[in-house]
Amino acid sequence: MELRQLAYVVAVAEEGGFGRAAERLGIVQSAVSQQVQRLERELGVLLFDRSTRRVRPTAAGERLLPEARAVLVAADRTRRVAAEIAAGADGTLRLGAVHGPGDRLYAVLAALADVAPRLRVRLLRAAPAERLALVRSGELDAAFVRGPATEPGLDLLALWSDPLYAALPASHPLADVAPGDPAGAASDGQAPDGPAPLPLAHLRDLPLRLAPRAHNPPFHDLVTAAWHAVGGTAPVPGPPFTTLRETLTEIAADAPSWTVFYRVSELPPVPRIAYRPLAGLAVTTSLAVRSGPPPPALRRLLQAIRAVTPPV
Structure with a gap:
C-alpha cells in the first residue's frame, strides 16, 4: 500500500470519476486507474462501482474512505513536523x-x-x-x-563569566577592606558583593581548602594556573574542600584557612566568615x-x- 494510492482513491471518490480525479492530480487517467486497481487487488475488496457513468464507492469503499483520509492527514502532519524538526523549531x-x-x-x-x-x-x-x-x-x-x-x-x-570569591575568617586581617574604600568593610557573614577585590597574592601564606582535582579538574586547574600567574608554584595546602557549608563552618572554627568558590546558590549564613571577591579572577x-x-x-x-x- 502506498500513500499515492490512498490519495488517488480519495480523489476518485470526491470527483466522482477517474478522469476528473486525474485532472485534479495532474496525471494521466490510466495511472489513476492502474494504481486503484492494484490497491483493490492488494486489499482484496472492490472500492468503486464502475457500472454507471458516475463512479461511486462501494460499501467497502465507503468504509475505507475515512481510514484513507486519516492516513493522508497523519502523513501530512508527519511531513510538517519533520520539516519543523529540520528547521530546529x-x-x-x-x-x-x-x-x-x-x-x-x-x-x-x-x-x-x-x-x-x-x-x-x-x-x-x-x-x-x-x-x-x-x-x-x-x-x-x-x-x-x-x-x-x-x-x-x-x-x-x-x-559568560562569574567572579571568584574567597571565604576566610572574619577575624583575619585580609577580611578588612582598606580604609576609605567605597565598597565598605567586610563583616561577619557579609555577602560577596560588597568588599573590594582581594589580590590572590595576598593569600599566599594562608592554607587553601581546595577539593581534589578529580572532583572538578577544570576548576582545580583554573586555581592552580592563577597561582602560577602571580608567581607562586602552588598554594599552601589546607584540609580538602568538601561542601560549601561544611567548609565554611570549619574555616570559622579551625586554624586560619580560606577557600575559593563561585556562587551556585545563596550563601548559607555562617557566623565569623567574611567574603572577598578575588581581583581579576573569574570562571567562564x-x-x-x-x-x-x-x-x-x-x-x-x-x-x-x-x-x-x-x-x-
Missing part, C-alpha cells in the same frame, strides 16, 4: 546543565521558548566530566560547563558541543543565548 534538545544560579539558564530557556515554542528541552544535571562525555557520545546535544578553555573532540563556546561558562556545523535545534539555542547574554 520542533523536537527535543538534550542539554547538560551546570549547578548554580538559575537566572541565566531560565532567561535562556525563556528566549528559546520565544524563538522555538514547540522545541522541548530535556535538562540533565551531572558532574562536569560526565556531561562532556555525554556530548562526545551524542547522548547530549550540548552541555554547559565551567572552567575548561579546550576539550579534545569538542568545541567550547564561551558564554561555556557551551560544549561536538565539532562541526551545529544541528538546527542547537542553532536555535545559540540564537536564544545571544539574545539574553552579552558576548564574553
